Amino acid sequence: MAVISEARPARRRLPRRILISQGLIQIFLIGMVVVAIFPFIWMIFASLKPFKELVESRALLPETWTLRNYEEILGRVNFVAAFRNSIVSAVSVTVVSVFTSSVMGYIFSKYRFVGKEVLFTIILSTMMVPFAVIMVPLYITIANSFGLADHLGGIIITGFYTAFGIFLMRQFMESIPFELIDAARIDGASEWRIFFTLVLPMSLSPMSALAVFVYLFNWDSFLWPLIVLNSQDNQTLPLVLAGLRNLWWTRYEMWAAGSMLTVVPVMVIYSFASRYFIRGIAMTGLKA
Amino acid sequence: MTSIAGGSGASGRAETMGVWFVVKKTLRKPQFWFGFTMIVPLLIWYWIFSFWPIIQAFRMSTVAYKLLDPTNSPFVGIGNFLKISQHPLFLVSVKNTILWAVYSFIFHLPLAMLIAVFLSKVRRGRNVYQALIFVPVVVSLVAVSLLFKMLMDPEVGQLNKLLSGVGLPELQWLSSSSSALPTAVIIATWKGLGFYVVILTAGMMNIPSELYDAALVDGTNPWQQFWRITMPLMGHTILLITVLLAIGSLQEFTLPTVLFGSEGGPGNSTYLYNMLIYQEAFLDIRFGTATAASLLQFAFILAISILQIKLIRPSWSY
Numbered sequence: 001m002a003v004i005s006e007a008r009p010a011r012r013r014l015p016r017r018i019l020i021s022q023g024l025i026q027i028f029l030i031g032m033v034v035v036a037i038f039p040f041i042w043m044i045f046a047s048l049k050p051f052k053e054l055v056e057s058r059a060l061l062p063e064t065w066t067l068r069n070y071e072e073i074l075g076r077v078n079f080v081a082a083f084r085n086s087i088v089s090a091v092s093v094t095v096v097s098v099f100t101s102s103v104m105g106y107i108f109s110k111y112r113f114v115g116k117e118v119l120f121t122i123i124l125s126t127m128m129v130p131f132a133v134i135m136v137p138l139y140i141t142i143a144n145s146f147g148l149a150d151h152l153g154g155i156i157i158t159g160f161y162t163a164f165g166i167f168l169m170r171q172f173m174e175s176i177p178f179e180l181i182d183a184a185r186i187d188g189a190s191e192w193r194i195f196f197t198l199v200l201p202m203s204l205s206p207m208s209a210l211a212v213f214v215y216l217f218n219w220d221s222f223l224w225p226l227i228v229l230n231s232q233d234n235q236t237l238p239l240v241l242a243g244l245r246n247l248w249w250t251r252y253e254m255w256a257a258g259s260m261l262t263v264v265p266v267m268v269i270y271s272f273a274s275r276y277f278i279r280g281i282a283m284t285g286l287k288a
Numbered sequence: 289m290t291s292i293a294g295g296s297g298a299s300g301r302a303e304t305m306g307v308w309f310v311v312k313k314t315l316r317k318p319q320f321w322f323g324f325t326m327i328v329p330l331l332i333w334y335w336i337f338s339f340w341p342i343i344q345a346f347r348m349s350t351v352a353y354k355l356l357d358p359t360n361s362p363f364v365g366i367g368n369f370l371k372i373s374q375h376p377l378f379l380v381s382v383k384n385t386i387l388w389a390v391y392s393f394i395f396h397l398p399l400a401m402l403i404a405v406f407l408s409k410v411r412r413g414r415n416v417y418q419a420l421i422f423v424p425v426v427v428s429l430v431a432v433s434l435l436f437k438m439l440m441d442p443e444v445g446q447l448n449k450l451l452s453g454v455g456l457p458e459l460q461w462l463s464s465s466s467s468a469l470p471t472a473v474i475i476a477t478w479k480g481l482g483f484y485v486v487i488l489t490a491g492m493m494n495i496p497s498e499l500y501d502a503a504l505v506d507g508t509n510p511w512q513q514f515w516r517i518t519m520p521l522m523g524h525t526i527l528l529i530t531v532l533l534a535i536g537s538l539q540e541f542t543l544p545t546v547l548f549g550s551e552g553g554p555g556n557s558t559y560l561y562n563m564l565i566y567q568e569a570f571l572d573i574r575f576g577t578a579t580a581a582s583l584l585q586f587a588f589i590l591a592i593s594i595l596q597i598k599l600i601r602p603s604w605s606y
Contacts, residue, residue: 025406026413032403033420036482039435040423042446046438055444058453103326111323126338130539130589132565132582136575137344140358141336161333191322220429222542223562227570238430242546245434252438259431270426274419277426278486285487285525286494 040263047256054253069257076247079261081233082240089152089225089236090218093159098211100161105169106199110181120170127163131223139227154228155236159218165210168284172206173199209280216277219266237262345579353575361576368580375577377556377564384469384552385538385561391473392537397529400481404488405514418489422482429479433546436475437462462547465555472558476543480536484529491525492518527600534592538585541566561585 014022046054047069049062057063073079108120138158139149148154176199184194200207222238229235232243241262248254270277314320349368351361372378403421407414424432439446440461448458461471495518503513519526541562544552550567552559565585569578 021409022411025410028406029403029410029413029417029421033417035478036421036424039439039478040427042439043435058449100330104330107323107326111319113323113327122339123334126334126342128590128593129342130535130582130586132539132562133345133579133586134338134341135582136569136579137341137348138337140344140575141341145336158337161330161337191318195322216426222430222546223566238428238542241428241430241434245437245546245549252441252444255434255438259434262431263427266426266428267423270423274422275415278415278418278422281422281425281483281486282490285490285528 043256043259043263046253047260049253051251051253054256069253070261073244073254073257073261077240077244077258078233079237079240079258082235082237083265085152085229085234086219086237089155089159090215092156093218094211094215096156096160097162097165097214098207101165101169101210102200102203102207103195104161104166105171105173105203106195108166108170109173110176110178120166123163124167127167135224135227142228149228150230150234152229152234155221155225158224159214162214165214168206168210169203172203176202205279206283208276209283212277212280213284345583348576349580349583351576355573355575364576368576369584372568372577372581372584375564375568377559378581380556381559381561381564384557384559385540387469388473388540388560389534389537391470392476392533393530395473395477396481396484396533399477400484400488400529403481403485404492405518407485407489408492418486421485424479425482427479429542430546432475432479433543436478437547440471463554465553465557468548468553468557472544472547472553475547476537476540479543484533487529488522488525491522495521523600527597530596530600531593534596535589538589538592 042060045060045062048065048067049057050064050066050068053063108116142154142158143149146154146157148157180198181194184198189198220238221236222242225236225239229239232240235243241258244255244258350363350365352364352367354361407418410417440448442448442458442460442463445461447461451458460467462468499517499521500513503517508516539562540560544558544560545563545566547553548558550563550571552563561581562585565578565581568574568581
């Protein structure tokens, strides 16, 4: 930011050496953007082509535009249910875990009790255990003790707490001054009130960062839903999409249409909120 | 709460009175009840969904797990570990996974550093470039896998059409056993690069610009500035990224599974270790050996992470 605002007034008198290097940087970055974006552009048009044309033609744009692929895929696969499942699980995990992380971050940074550091260290160290280690015992617990096999609840309940989130929120809340909280206590505010009206509003930016992180992770989650969810009506979007590979072995236009259906809603959200996504990732990188 | 743990002593009436007083005082504090109602669910959840499964994993790895009668599973000691190491695909999957991690480093790190350096130097449009380069990170990995499987089809894929269009030889991409693994890692890189670029760029923008000004006055070139200022000051961020990359790539599962199915690539060439664990556990239903395999992975990842932290951790920070 600082660089941009400094550069503006002086732009006209930039020395040639800097102009050339800036030009080269621009060309390089545009090239990278093309590499990142082009596959999606291709996918948009591929989903609108008939099969024969997709296989034979070299052109990017379709000769005959058609929506048949979308009709066929929506008729055969229950994308609406998959969508609902994905949104329900990702949103509820995000809401609950951002809340629990904030509360625990507050408690771990501002409370004193016996065994606090030990508990925090143990919770943090669970992050180092690969998911493969706990997936079998966790599945047995979910299936046998909770009866949540092939149930969306099995995905949601395992996401209620995240060690990473607790760590991130504690890091941030260490910087909230004790005096502020004590002043609120002297004024007679209850702990709940202090948390919701004082601590939370001060922590919105790390919370949004964490929310982005948790949401991306859960929206894309594949292995755990693959284990828990078996019947098609209960499956999330990634599982249903992966199933297209077996349903239509080489009908790429159907793959493209299915991928489009999953990608477009995310892209719409991203086009409005990209700033928060990037700030979220950047902030977690700097804090961690 | 302090007093609950230490109140059992029978060392005099006065002290028990004191302890009782402290307990009563603590119980009356609003902080105590707030903390109590928050910490208890945390403990219950962590016990059920984290600590207990980890403990169970260690126990399960030593028994021949009986699905229908788990409590009577016979103890086999290190039998599961021997059995998994003799699995016909064990060595293949270990080799593939290590290769995957190595390729991951080679493809991710230099390119992400390069893009981040340029992003931190560019004067116009940084936010737009960053937002667009980040797009693949947001999109579902499964959609990305399907997308590239289409683009890289050796017969009808757009990439080979592009290559032959400019007179280059067509490639086999994912369809030959020699190129399938590096090609799959290229796809993973395409998908994940934006994440590391954003973290690295944020780190670089955090370096005070006075350092570069001073270096410029001393007559250094950009190359020297990169190696003498950027790299040393980025130590922590680079350490974070290498650890994340190692942990992520050693546990890769989704991409090769969606690209090739659970057997992995032509001639098992992309069969990774996590796919072996998944197959043992949920296709062949051998919970004991699967958990033993996962504990081996745990030990390996732990060792690698510690090694990285020992090797890369900068001796100072700013």
